[in-house]
Amino acid sequence: MDYFNYKKGILHVENLSIESLASSIETPFYCYSSSSMQKNYNELSSTLHGLNASIFFAIKANSNLAIIKLFSDLGAGADVVSEGEIIRALKVGIPNKKIIFSGVGKTKREIAFALDKDILQINIESESELELINQTASELYKKANVAFRVNPDIEVNTHEKITTGKKENKFGIPWPDAREIFIKASKMNNINVIGLAIHIGSQLLDLDPLEKAFKIAMQATNELLDLGINIKNIDLGGGLGVNYVNETPPKFTEYAEIIKKNIDYKNINIFIEPGRRLVADAGILVTKVIHRKNNGAKNFLIVDAAMNDLLRPTLYDAIHKIQPIQEKKFINKKLFDIVGPICESGDILAKDIALGEILPDEILSINTAGAYGAVMSSNYNSRLLIPEVLVHDEDFSIIRKRPTYDEMLKSENLAKWQSL
Ligand SMILES: Cc1ncc(COP(=O)(O)O)c(C=O)c1O
Structure with a gap:
């Protein structure tokens, strides 16, 4: 601290x-210390330099308007999980095209709101959600820009209540199923498939599971590209841990290194959604x-x-x-x-x-x-x-x-x- x-x-x-x-x-x-938040952001941002990466602050970690504004002024977009969070992000001037909407249970009303605001990307977590988004977009004469969150079924060493990338967690879609859903979505009239997302958990102190997840995300993306599905964005989620008592969190440079090693950053936009680590x-x-x-x-x-x-x-x-x-x-x-x-x-x-x-x-x-x-x-x-x-x-x-x-x-x- x-x-x-x-x-x-x-x-x-x-x-x-x-x-x-x-x-x-x-x-x-x-x-809160504003300098500490600025330092965290600037250090992360400078280690990602050259990786074609954008930072979307996961505002669920601290969604006070002044804190969102602080990160927005530093250049961050927002990762949001509800209509309320979209409203917060827009209220402090985060451009609509710098907002990603994640979350496992978006309602029709929230989807309509996101479509109306023409945000950057909606990360879909189930086939049923895909149907609802397609239907809602069609009613609004819109085309929804979407990514699918893949559940890579990876064990992480964190508290069970903040593990999100195992099959038994409610999040994302397991890979072989996800491929079929990507294909289905790419044929839908009101859906524009632009990305693939993962997020395997929070307070991660070990980068190995993240690296495994990045590899799976890249392999899946390559398969989709081979199928003619134009994945432009890989969203690597958040999850970087911090030192609460005696923990040794991964360094930003190590994190950037595993991105560089595993993701084709020259041809694909990289999105990351840190929350805890910034605040x-x-x-x-x-x-x-x-x-x-x-x-x-x-x-x-x-x-x-x-x-x-x-x-x-x-x-x-x-x-x-x-x-x-x-x-x-x-x-x-x-x-x-x-x-x-x-x-x-x-x-x-x-x-x-x-x-x-x-x-x-x-x-x-x-x-x-x-x-x-x-x-x-x-x-x-x-x-x-x-x-x-x-x-x-x-x-x-x-x-x-x-x-x-x-x-x-x-x-x-x-x-x-x-x-x-
Ligand atoms: C989809 C998604 N992205 C990003 C985050 C932020 O995670 P963290 O605060 O661990 O960086 C979360 C946290 O739950 C999340 O669910």
């Missing part, structure tokens, strides 16, 4: 003290200790953030490093569970972490929380969504404000037969 460092004993984001930030914004809140280590969740408690078996620090703010530990058993905002040299360390106020035993942000003396009102940073953090938050237990703050050098901007309770309740009403 390059842009998160202690200066004079206080954790800073870029040149802004988190202590001072937390004195003006009530905790909990997400805090995870550029964000933290800032939270305050409310209480300390020992129930005989365990020490707990009860903090003001909870699983509704950061679901990853509960959903994926994810481990995030946690550190106090005031630098400390802990002498007598004890194991703590860091838990939120939600009425669920699963509301755990960190399990058995070794910390020293931490008192109520101390502020902690939950690290590497910039991806799949704020986007997965909810109002569970009627807790308000928390703010997101973007830092640039010494300056900051609140890019999602904490709503009021009235705002939280405004879309609800009593049933017409009820009264107060």
Whole structure:
């Protein structure tokens, strides 16, 4: 986490003290470093130089408008998975021809919206979806530009809930079947087949499975080209892992190398859809200790953030490093569970972490929380969504404000037969 460092004993984001930030914004809140995101993007982009490659930020990882705009200004397109995400991308000025629509369950309404906006490419994940797109395009007198997502049936070493390239996962179409569907699609009146896509999972730390998938994608593309199907784009998905605790993520240069080795980049456009790798280590969740408690078996620090703010530990058993905002040299360390106020035993942000003396009102940073953090938050237990703050050098901007309770309740009403 390059842009998160202690200066004079206080954790800073870029040149802004988190202590001072937390004195003006009530905790909990997400805090992002714009320089860190820019650095991640620029490093990736420069290693892809010469490969005929375009980056489509997978906005599901962090879809705050300011974050999408930051990547758009750097030249990224958007990989989206819903009508809402298309709306977000367009709202911050991402050109329609830089939007790819992925996802396994696009509705007719979403397809019609994408066709109306004339986006770059819709990645199809089933024969049934192909039929629906052809039908919808015909009703709108349009021709849909599509790719098919091939499921390469590859084992990856990541959490089972973020593995997407095995046959038993719901994603994509296995290869021999996909070939038949490509052929069928190429004869349809309202379909223009332009690409092939893969995405085998997220938080990948080993490049071997990705390389296998790239080989399969290239072989499949060659077969299709031989059949006269004009594949112009290979979409290699996202998936690059990050360092949460002690992981060693693949280097961008190694990633670029396996693309170069396996994909015919001179004749085909390469699309990549990174999410986590661009934003995870550029964000933290800032939270305050409310209480300390020992129930005989365990020490707990009860903090003001909870699983509704950061679901990853509960959903994926994810481990995030946690550190106090005031630098400390802990002498007598004890194991703590860091838990939120939600009425669920699963509301755990960190399990058995070794910390020293931490008192109520101390502020902690939950690290590497910039991806799949704020986007997965909810109002569970009627807790308000928390703010997101973007830092640039010494300056900051609140890019999602904490709503009021009235705002939280405004879309609800009593049933017409009820009264107060
Ligand atoms: C189709 C597709 N592309 C890209 C991504 C982004 O993956 P990551 O955040 O691991 O880079 C995902 C994540 O689920 C995805 O489903």
